[in-house]
Amino acid sequence: MREEIQAIQQAMEREGYVTDRAVATAVHLSMTLGKPLLVEGHPGVGKTEIAKVLATVQQGDLIRLQCYEGLDATTALYEWNYPKQLLHIRLQQDGDRSIAAREADIFSERFLLKRPLLAAITHQGRPPVLLIDEVDRADEEFEAFLLEVLSDFQVTIPEVGTVRAAARPSVVLTSNRARDLSDALRRRCLYLWIDYPSLEKELRIVRTRVPGIDERLAREVTAFIHSLRRMKLAKVPGVAESLDWAQALVALHATHLDEELVRETLGCFLKDEEDLRTVSARLDAGELAALSSPVA
């Protein structure tokens, strides 16, 4: 393994992010090739974490753009600060400057509200990490717009002119695959698929993120969650759910799973009525021991 990749992996582990070679290699390549990294995977497998850890490792700021349906340029790129402009106009009322000059005043950079994309482009100092989270939730028009921004990291504001990035930010995009992204966007990016972690990896994650957890409890929790992932559930629990559950159990001073405890805490990792019934039925059938021991 290349030293740099190993270093990234170690740095990520130091930040409490349990990772593997695939993730470290992808991050390394994204940095050396200067291309955005598109991370896909089921909800709760730690896609967003990659950007956060990357920012810490690079000692840069993290700028986050959360996508949603209907997201448009005024929320993603920039907007004029209208109240401030209005106040300024009122204060300058008595001046003898021409309207054109006053207009140039209020449509200058001072009155610009930088939204995440513009903030990332105009960022001073160390290049920041730009996280474009859940890009699959934005609509296709926005995706096309994003593509423009990502290809040359410059934007044109009619009143101000063209703004170019001093230093290209590192870009991480995440997608839960609610909608298929265009080939154009995919081709702009390097790609990383994060699957649910293996039993061993998840056990390491639980140990790292929930310090002080009883070893037996950690094993049972991860095995139980892994059993659930093999069942047909509406909302499959991710790593985030394992951690929530483990934390709750530690707070309850548990050292191992018992039926009552599991029933009381089902809500930590099951977020669907039907799923709750399915799992309760399995517990009724006395399957706790089978569910919480690793399958060969």
Added chain:
Amino acid sequence: MTARSADLVEHTTRFCRRLRAEGLPLGPGETLDATRALGSVDLVDREDVRLALRTALLKRVEDAPVFDALFDSFWSGPVPVPRNPPVVPPDAEEERESRTAASQRKRSVESWQDLEELAVPAPSSREALGRQDFATFGDEELRTVTALARRIARRLSARPGRRWKLSRRGEQVSLRRTLREALKTGGELSTLTYRRRKLRRTRLVILADVSGSMDLYARLLLQFLYALQNAFSRVETFVFATRLNRVTDELRTPEYREALGHLSERVQDWSGGTRIGESLSAFLVGWPRLVNRRTVVVVLSDGWETGDPEVLAEALALLHRRAGRLVWLNPLLGSPGYEPLTRGMQAALPHLDVFAAANDLASLEQLARHLSL
């Protein structure tokens, strides 16, 4: 460049070509990425090489099995150096390479199909219908085609775009303009200016091959074109075999049978030979204004060109420059083992934005994705 890195670049390029033949959306940019990626990992570490290529070349997880299988067969050693460095003149080398590449491609397609058979679970009835070849379609299925055409049309119809324009009445107050106006009145907001989203209008131009080799698919494709034409007003439909015919008006008839009647009157050369290039040139000359950046041009043909492939390449290059998107649908692409090796298809490939199958419902469903700009 050292001999070894030259070999590496060549090997990577060949690997990319193979992946592309398997349908991965890769271009020269990705080949370059792959080469650069290999430059920043440990080349004697096979896992490093695999992960680097995967990060650069895989664009969606569905393609992972194809990638992994091909990687295993292609990158057999830790360092990719050809065993017998070829000492042959460039021309001969190229010819040899294309021949072996073709036969290798064929082999890998076969093995990939075995893989897929293992991986795909038993299809539901809807999926089964989706996979049924058009050539064997009955009346019942044709109704499904109509429904599908409507769905595609809905996707194509005017949608609010991303950009705004000022208007006297609209959805939102344009604060930017209103503030500008307020400068004249000392900050008093006396007139509000509104804005609304510009509509995006996509036009669809379909050029369908109705020559003999397309006979099997003609019935269904006609039904599809008919349904599309009636569901969506900004479609222009042309058919061609040896000559080009505009059939937009013929298809725009409430009765399908009547439409078929009009069509056969209008079109003389059903199921003759195929002159794709000449037909497309005739389209460019005859209807130069139909194609602009807001137009999606769809060519429906199996690529069996009996005319000059050069003419075809030229016409497609021009179409590609003018149109918002150029899509080629080939019914044969869906059949197992098919390779776009006909002279016509070979000439066409470099100029296409999308090259996709059109032999079953599933492939037409996919089409909707390519049709909105």
